[in-house]
Amino acid sequence: MPVQVIDGAPETLLPSHLQKVDLKYLQMGCDQANKYFQGTVILSYPLTKLGNGTEFFKIVLQENSCSKTSTINVLFFGRLADDCGKVVHQGDTMVVAGFNVAKSPSANEDDRHCCHLEVAEDAGSTPVAPKYTYTPLNHLQGGTIVNLYGAVKFFKPPYISKGTDYCSVVTIVDQSNVKLTCTLFNGNLDALPKIYKIGDIVRFHRIKIREYNEQMQGITGIGFASLTFDGTVGAPIVPRTSSKLYSFTEEEQKTIEELRMWAASNLSVCGPTAKLSGVQPMLFFDLTCQLVGKAEVDGSSFLLKVWDGTKCPYPSWKVLVEESDLEGDKVLIHRLRNLIVDILVYDNHVKLAKSLKVESFLRIYSLHTKQASAENQPDVSYVEFHLHGGTCYGRGIRVLPENNPDVKELKAFMDSVNLTESQNVESMSSVELDVIVSLLNSLYFYCFTVLTDHQHLDDTALNTILNSAVPQQYRIRAKLRTFKPQKLYQSVKLYCSKCNSLQEVPDGDDFDLILRDCAATAPNPEVHNSLWYHSAVWDTENQGQRKIAVHFVKHDELLQEPEDTLIMVQGGTLKEIRKLSRRFKCIIPVRSTKEDLELLDLSAPFLLQGKIWHYGCKQCSNQKTIQSLSSLAEEEPSWEPTEIARVLGIEPLQYVFVMKFTLDDGTGALDAYLFDYEKFFQIPASEVLTSSLLQEKMEMIMKILCPPGTKLDDLPWLECCIRSYNVKDGMEQQVCYQIFDTMVAEDVI
DNA sequence: TTAGGTTTTG
Numbered sequence: 197m198p199v200q201v202i203d204g205a206p207e208t209l210l211p212s213h214l215q216k217v218d219l220k221y222l223q224m225g226c227d228q229a230n231k232y233f234q235g236t237v238i239l240s241y242p243l244t245k246l247g248n249g250t251e252f253f254k255i256v257l258q259e260n261s262c263s264k265t266s267t268i269n270v271l272f273f274g275r276l277a278d279d280c281g282k283v284v285h286q287g288d289t290m291v292v293a294g295f296n297v298a299k300s301p302s303a304n305e306d307d308r309h310c311c312h313l314e315v316a317e318d319a320g321s322t323p324v325a326p327k328y329t330y331t332p333l334n335h336l337q338g339g340t341i342v343n344l345y346g347a348v349k350f351f352k353p354p355y356i357s358k359g360t361d362y363c364s365v366v367t368i369v370d371q372s373n374v375k376l377t378c379t380l381f382n383g384n385l386d387a388l389p390k391i392y393k394i395g396d397i398v399r400f401h402r403i404k405i406r407e408y409n410e411q412m413q414g415i416t417g418i419g420f421a422s423l424t425f426d427g428t429v430g431a432p433i434v435p436r437t438s439s440k441l442y443s444f445t446e447e448e449q450k451t452i453e454e455l456r457m458w459a460a461s462n463l464s465v466c467g468p469t470a471k472l473s474g475v476q477p478m479l480f481f482d483l484t485c486q487l488v489g490k491a492e493v494d495g496s497s498f499l500l501k502v503w504d505g506t507k508c509p510y511p512s513w514k515v516l517v518e519e520s521d522l523e524g525d526k527v528l529i530h531r532l533r534n535l536i537v538d539i540l541v542y543d544n545h546v547k548l549a550k551s552l553k554v555e556s557f558l559r560i561y562s563l564h565t566k567q568a569s570a571e572n573q574p575d576v577s578y579v580e581f582h583l584h585g586g587t588c589y590g591r592g593i594r595v596l597p598e599n600n601p602d603v604k605e606l607k608a609f610m611d612s613v614n615l616t617e618s619q620n621v622e623s624m625s626s627v628e629l630d631v632i633v634s635l636l637n638s639l640y641f642y643c644f645t646v647l648t649d650h651q652h653l654d655d656t657a658l659n660t661i662l663n664s665a666v667p668q669q670y671r672i673r674a675k676l677r678t679f680k681p682q683k684l685y686q687s688v689k690l691y692c693s694k695c696n697s698l699q700e701v702p703d704g705d706d707f708d709l710i711l712r713d714c715a716a717t718a719p720n721p722e723v724h725n726s727l728w729y730h731s732a733v734w735d736t737e738n739q740g741q742r743k744i745a746v747h748f749v750k751h752d753e754l755l756q757e758p759e760d761t762l763i764m765v766q767g768g769t770l771k772e773i774r775k776l777s778r779r780f781k782c783i784i785p786v787r788s789t790k791e792d793l794e795l796l797d798l799s800a801p802f803l804l805q806g807k808i809w810h811y812g813c814k815q816c817s818n819q820k821t822i823q824s825l826s827s828l829a830e831e832e833p834s835w836e837p838t839e840i841a842r843v844l845g846i847e848p849l850q851y852v853f854v855m856k857f858t859l860d861d862g863t864g865a866l867d868a869y870l871f872d873y874e875k876f877f878q879i880p881a882s883e884v885l886t887s888s889l890l891q892e893k894m895e896m897i898m899k900i901l902c903p904p905g906t907k908l909d910d911l912p913w914l915e916c917c918i919r920s921y922n923v924k925d926g927m928e929q930q931v932c933y934q935i936f937d938t939m940v941a942e943d944v945i
Numbered sequence: 946t947t948a949g950g951t952t953t954t955g
Contacts, residue, residue, distance in 0.1 A: 350950055351950090352948095352950070356947095357946085359947025359948090360946070360947070361946080361947060365950055366950095367950065377949075377950065379947085379948050381946085381948080413949065415949090480952060496955080542953080542955065564952075580955095582953070582954090584952070584954080585955090586952075587948090587950080587952095588951060588953095589950075590950075590951095591952065
């Protein structure tokens with residue numbers, strides 16, 4: 197006869213001739229045919245096979261008395277072992293009859309009864325275990341041990357308690373609309389319910405009910421076991437459990453379906469989940485993500501680098517750590533740098549965070565996004581991600597298994613992410629940048645800029661400079677608290693050294709308009725071909741009457757190779773001129789009058805050399821005829837822009853960086869202007885607007901000199917030469933400062 | 946034993 201699982205007290209099913217035996221009277225040699233033993237399963241071992249292939253199952257039963265030898269080993273053999281192994285659980289009450297009593301070989305070691313019970317089916321044994329009945333939550337009574345079903349209304353993912361165990365707090369509710377908060381402890385994380393979401397359905401076996409603060413409370417006791425199910429209506433009913441052996445009936449499937457339906461309309465399941473792309477500052481939300489890097493920051497905080505395939509719409513902070521402290525695939529971290537966010541976890545979460553495996557999928561509950569801006573750059577704000585200490589509101593971290601539906605969806609999405617789309621702007625990863633800054637910063641005497649002259653000067657404190665007579669030159673050591681403009685391309689201006697005027701760099705659209713205007717007038721054939729240039733005219737297809745004339749400047753009456761040739765172009769579009777500038781050394785856009793070719797208005801560049809457009813000062817230029825160029829053509833022409841400008845009577849404008857640096861050395865702070873053609877950044881101002889590579893390089897340098905989100909104390913030191921000078925502003929005299937003879941240190945570049 | 950739901954202030 198197989199194991200019987202019955203409702204209510206198992207002994208009521210027993211034949212009346214059977215007598216209960218006490219462990220203290222149990223001994224070998226006595227007839228056990230009319231005896232039965234009843235106890236609670238306090239331990240069950242995994243089902244195994246003996247050497248001869250017989251199934252074997254061992255449990256420990258505890259008698260409900262307090263004598264010293266109140267526990268006994270019970271061994272099951274054959275099919276009975278198999279049956280018992282499937283239904284018997286720790287904490288169950290069990291009745292065994294038809295057993296043999298034999299000497300326990302392990303009595304000396306396990307301190308249990310000196311005999312053990314052997315039960316095999318052929319001996320007519322009929323062990324019985326109680327069938328599970330489930331108590332509705334409105335029928336709970338203190339001091340009982342019950343089995344429950346419920347939908348999860350609230351939960352704290354397992355966290356390391358202050359004692360020896362993991363703890364998880366779970367509030368469940370059922371159709372009676374009564375809720376029960378359960379405090380579950382276990383030294384084994386896997387033994388706690390695997391709840392991932394509000395709305396999951398749980399089944400608890402053998403949970404203790406007691407009263408606390410005038411409310412019922414559930415708490416783990418001996419033999420507690422749980423199953424967790426996805427709460428989605430219609431989802432497959434697959435229990436999440438660490439136990440390989442558990443009972444599960446069709447009737448229970450029905451219970452789950454009913455609870456799912458009930459919860460769907462009675463429980464607000466829509467938790468605050470969000471993708472990184474939907475992050476809002478000042479928000480608590482649950483993030484499902486993959487861990488790509490982790491690092492210890494200090495004793496009370498730990499860094500997790502995660503991504504979810506989407507891009508956070510705000511700049512997010514980067515937490516500074518030593519490269520050697522960062523665990524994770526550096527290449528991957530670099531590749532994902534624009535999608536990764538840094539999360540700092542604090543206090544009680546640190547220990548769990550440390551144990552997380554890189555590459556694992558996580559759900560981080562009640563993650564806090566906080567908007568902040570740096571002390572030194574108040575106009576630049578960024579988002580910080582914090583998992584604060586404590587477990588309020590279910591704050592915590594849970595590892596999701598690979599087969600979790602949300603993880604599957606996340607993986608599929610991550611696989612489809614096109615990384616090139618998100619890798620704009622920065623050419624260097626923030627990790628690399630952070631490493632450079634932290635390494636160099638750790639050297640107290642390291643300066644991120646160096647002097648190109650005046651090394652003999654001693655450092656002067658900024659407060660001394662502020663109180664000194666003007667003009668003077670100084671050597672200083674200070675930190676770059678902030679700078680303007682923050683958009684670096686805005687720092688490039690055009691400067692006339694003759695009238696000292698500064699102007700914005702015209703953009704391509706202005707030039708395009710001028711070119712279109714010129715193209716409206718057809719080239720005059722009378723001015724084509726001369727002693728010093730050869731002309732060619734092309735018709736444009738499908739563009740009405742537009743003609744393009746190109747005048748190739750000759751040397752010694754001969755044409756030169758295109759890469760050495762200056763051409764004058766009339767009627768071309770911006771696109772065509774750009775194309776020609778890739779092939780020919782120099783281009784001068786022209787138009788034709790009745791008598792001659794002439795330069796365009798000085799709002800347009802007078803000369804294009806590769807990607808560099810040269811402009812002239814409208815105020816200081818005194819334009820000469822285009823014929824003046826012939827004098828240059830006679831010589832061996834090198835087509836230097838300054839020479840071309842000179843013969844054409846143009847005062848050339850120079851590209852410069854103009855920036856305002858707020859410097860602070862602790863004694864005082866002052867604004868100093870940086871006025872630089874190329875020397876300071878080692879980047880020509882004339883090329884930066886047309887080179888994304890140079891823009892990225894400049895951006896990186898500024899990030900190193902003035903890392904966003906860094907406190908003044910942690911900013912790197914700069915060494916500079918500055919000069920003070922007076923500026924007249926109407927009647928007022930103003931003192932200004934300018935950086936000179938200084939450049940960014942080579943290590944930084 | 947631990948925690949016993951109800952957001953840190955980094």
